Amino acid sequence: MNLSVQIGKLTLQNPVMVASGTFGYGVEYAQLLDLNQLGAVVVKGIRLHPVRGNPTPRTVEVASGLINAIGLQGPGVDGFIKKYWPFLKKLKVPTIINIWGTTVDEYAEVARRFDTLGGVGALELNVSCPNIKEGGAQFGTDVKLLSRVVAACRKVTELPLITKMSPNVVSIAPYAKAAEDAGSDALAVTNSYPAMAIDIETRKPKLANVTGGLTGPCLKPIAIKLVWEAAKVVKIPIIGMGGIQNAADAIEFMMAGATAVAVGTANFYEPQTPLQVIAAIREFMQQRDIQDVSEITGSVQTTK
Amino acid sequence: MLEQTVQIVSNERDTDSHFRLVVRASRIAPLIQPGQFAHVRVLPMKDAVLRRPFSIFQVEGDTFSILYKSVGKGTEVLARMGPGKELSVIAPLGHGFTVPKRGGETPLLVAGGYGMAAMYLLAQRSPQKGIVFVGGRRHVDILCEKEFQALGWDVRVTTEDGSHGEKGLVTKPLQAELKRSTARRKLFACGPTGMLKAVGKIAEESRVPAELSMDEHMCCGVGVCLTCVIPVKAGDGWEYQRTCTEGPVFDSRKILWEIAK
Numbered sequence: 351m352n353l354s355v356q357i358g359k360l361t362l363q364n365p366v367m368v369a370s371g372t373f374g375y376g377v378e379y380a381q382l383l384d385l386n387q388l389g390a391v392v393v394k395g396i397r398l399h400p401v402r403g404n405p406t407p408r409t410v411e412v413a414s415g416l417i418n419a420i421g422l423q424g425p426g427v428d429g430f431i432k433k434y435w436p437f438l439k440k441l442k443v444p445t446i447i448n449i450w451g452t453t454v455d456e457y458a459e460v461a462r463r464f465d466t467l468g469g470v471g472a473l474e475l476n477v478s479c480p481n482i483k484e485g486g487a488q489f490g491t492d493v494k495l496l497s498r499v500v501a502a503c504r505k506v507t508e509l510p511l512i513t514k515m516s517p518n519v520v521s522i523a524p525y526a527k528a529a530e531d532a533g534s535d536a537l538a539v540t541n542s543y544p545a546m547a548i549d550i551e552t553r554k555p556k557l558a559n560v561t562g563g564l565t566g567p568c569l570k571p572i573a574i575k576l577v578w579e580a581a582k583v584v585k586i587p588i589i590g591m592g593g594i595q596n597a598a599d600a601i602e603f604m605m606a607g608a609t610a611v612a613v614g615t616a617n618f619y620e621p622q623t624p625l626q627v628i629a630a631i632r633e634f635m636q637q638r639d640i641q642d643v644s645e646i647t648g649s650v651q652t653t654k
Numbered sequence: 655m656l657e658q659t660v661q662i663v664s665n666e667r668d669t670d671s672h673f674r675l676v677v678r679a680s681r682i683a684p685l686i687q688p689g690q691f692a693h694v695r696v697l698p699m700k701d702a703v704l705r706r707p708f709s710i711f712q713v714e715g716d717t718f719s720i721l722y723k724s725v726g727k728g729t730e731v732l733a734r735m736g737p738g739k740e741l742s743v744i745a746p747l748g749h750g751f752t753v754p755k756r757g758g759e760t761p762l763l764v765a766g767g768y769g770m771a772a773m774y775l776l777a778q779r780s781p782q783k784g785i786v787f788v789g790g791r792r793h794v795d796i797l798c799e800k801e802f803q804a805l806g807w808d809v810r811v812t813t814e815d816g817s818h819g820e821k822g823l824v825t826k827p828l829q830a831e832l833k834r835s836t837a838r839r840k841l842f843a844c845g846p847t848g849m850l851k852a853v854g855k856i857a858e859e860s861r862v863p864a865e866l867s868m869d870e871h872m873c874c875g876v877g878v879c880l881t882c883v884i885p886v887k888a889g890d891g892w893e894y895q896r897t898c899t900e901g902p903v904f905d906s907r908k909i910l911w912e913i914a915k
Contacts, residue, residue: 372879406870414703420879615703621744
């Protein structure tokens, strides 16, 4: 039985990774689970310089979901390399580094820095964070800017590039196609959905940033549809994410067209989720005599 | 830090407002240090996307306990769970209190409401006994007074409505005690943010060190999500540090109250 999948030139031992921003830099969870069982570790978004992040409150729990506005707090490229890379580079599974910037040049510079570092599995281009004033979603919701960011990174690195797509577009198809045409090796579908919550007693927003990004189980049906739409227009692999809590959710994403999946918000309440998903995908395949996990990808029957 | 499915030994109403939950957690219990917390997943809550953090109250053999108030959906469901039912626990978490050394500063503990729970282990494991100042709105908000007395600590109670102990805020007898003598003292506090801020200010004015246990909204509890951050002095400036990891206990001099919400 084969569970391994291919993301560009990167081979993953299984199709289950973790979603950027829900797994820190891996080391935080190392005491609770064996990271080497994962498909890949995906770290929190990093730009060139350290980022302080947004004021608090930064998250609020809503029905079957979580709204966050962390503001990409992080150590910057140098801080990351010094503090976290010595741990990550020793892992047997690939590390995918989520990168961002406020200009096309900054994206390219961060990509170049990680290209020269050596040992990085892939880069995930965060062009879809809704919680920062500059950078993030402004690149992912403008086809021309998106193409420029991907092309600029493509020029400086041969590492697999994964473009993390915004859900906040009328149709994901032109964006997916633009990322593919500009040289992206894969798509991550999707990021959090812009959202807001209000305290009716104080009449104040529940987040200091006023708005945030919605994640968790309530996002799943939206993300499934986006994966399905993107899969119809691109040949490159798609990593599906949005509210995955168990193998059934993961398999649903794969049937919609995802080659791999990422567990996000569920890590917060159950850090074992990614490993449970891997075990249960294996069981699902055994029960149905599926030899290769790729047989599931895109197997949804939409015609009668 | 361990994740363990634990069994409820007892879960009973402790006072009119609080419950006392005891769980058997053989691997976790011996690791617990004063001021640390447990991140609890209330398993029957299928739709919840978060665990709930609770200060650890007492440790006895292979069990530990927490005190909680039934205030939201999570604690309401928890309050209905009986002995034998299971919870998932990640613990012990966070950086706790520095246990006083014999012959060092006299510890003065300051607790507001169920902040008292977070201080029990500190009082129990401190080789030097001191005073516990505990405050609440009403008599029912004053928790574990007897437990602290049983440890041989001097317990000074204040309530805002005067229904028990001295009438007023917990900071009043604390300030009086600090003025009364010039002996070396150290403050340890846990309670609502307003109280912690007041204790921090008193510590600064009285030039006594203080360790404050901060209570912030939390998601992951292990340092990845960056929800529970507070502004803390670092280098020439400041940075957001995690209450779940660098805290919950911070040196009061490092907290930037003017930036904190």
